[in-house]
Amino acid sequence: MKTIANCVQEIIASSPFLEEGLSREIINFSALAKDLNAPISKMLRKPVKDGAIMMALRRHQLPRHLENSEQLRSVFKNLGDITVRSNLSDFTYHNSNTLIRSHSQILESVSANRQIFYAFTRGMLESNIIISSSEKDRILKAFKDETQIGFQDKLSAISIYLPKGNSKITGLYYQIFKRLAWVNVTLYEVVSTTNEFTIVVEDHLVDKAFSVIKRLKG
Structure with a gap:
C-alpha cells in the first residue's frame, strides 16, 4: 500500500532541482507541502493533510551523493x-x-x-x-x-x-x-x-x- 512517504520520495526522486533545493535547505517545507498536496492526493486517491506531507518531507532521507563529500571536493x-x-x-x-x-x-x-x-x-x-x-x-x-x-x-x-x-x-x-x-x-x-x-x-x-x-x- 502506497503511503504519503512513498509519494514524497517518488516526486523528489523525479525532480533533481527539488532534490537539490532540499539538500541545501533553501526550500520552505510548509510551502512545498501545500504545493505537493494535489499530486499526492491524486496518487493516493484520497485527500491528505499538508501537515502529514510536511512530516514526510522532514523525514525524507536525501541521497548521499547530494552532500558535499570530501571525495567530491577532492576530485574537483x-x-x-x-x-x-x-x-x-x-x-x-x-x-x-x-x-x-x-x-x-x-x-x-x-x-x-x-x-x-x-x-x-x-x-x-x-x-x-x-x-x-x-x-x-x-x-x-x-x-x-x-x-x-x-x-x-x-x-x-x-x-x-x-x-x-x-x-x-x-x-x-x-x-x-x-x-x-x-x-x-x-x-x-x-x-x-x-x-x-x-x-x-x-x-x-x-x-x-x-x-x-x-x-x-x-
Missing part, C-alpha cells in the same frame, strides 16, 4: 586541464554490415593528423561521429553508401581531465550535469573514457558551459 580540486575545441560536426548513421569498413577510411586520415578532433560511438542501432568540420567532405565521401539519419554543425567540445579513481566517486557526473542544467546549458553529446570527460554543446553555449566547468575547480 584536482581536475586536470580543460580543453575547448570548436568547429565540430556531428554525423549519425544507421548501423550496417559495411559501416565499420567506411569508418576505417576516416581512421587513416585521423591517425595522420592529430589536430583533428574525433570521437566515435557505436550503439545498438546507430553510430555517431563527432569530428572537426574540416573533415565534412571526407566523411560524406567515406559514408556515401550508408544511411545518414542526423547531422549537426557549429558545435564545440569541452574536455575535462579527471583524476585517477574518479569512477569510484558516487555523484561525480551528477554534480557536473546539475550545474550545467542550472544555467540552461543543453548538452548535445557526452563522450567519456576512464579519466577524460567531454561534453559537446552548440557554439552559442560554449562560453557559458566553460564558465561552469571552470568553477568546478573552486
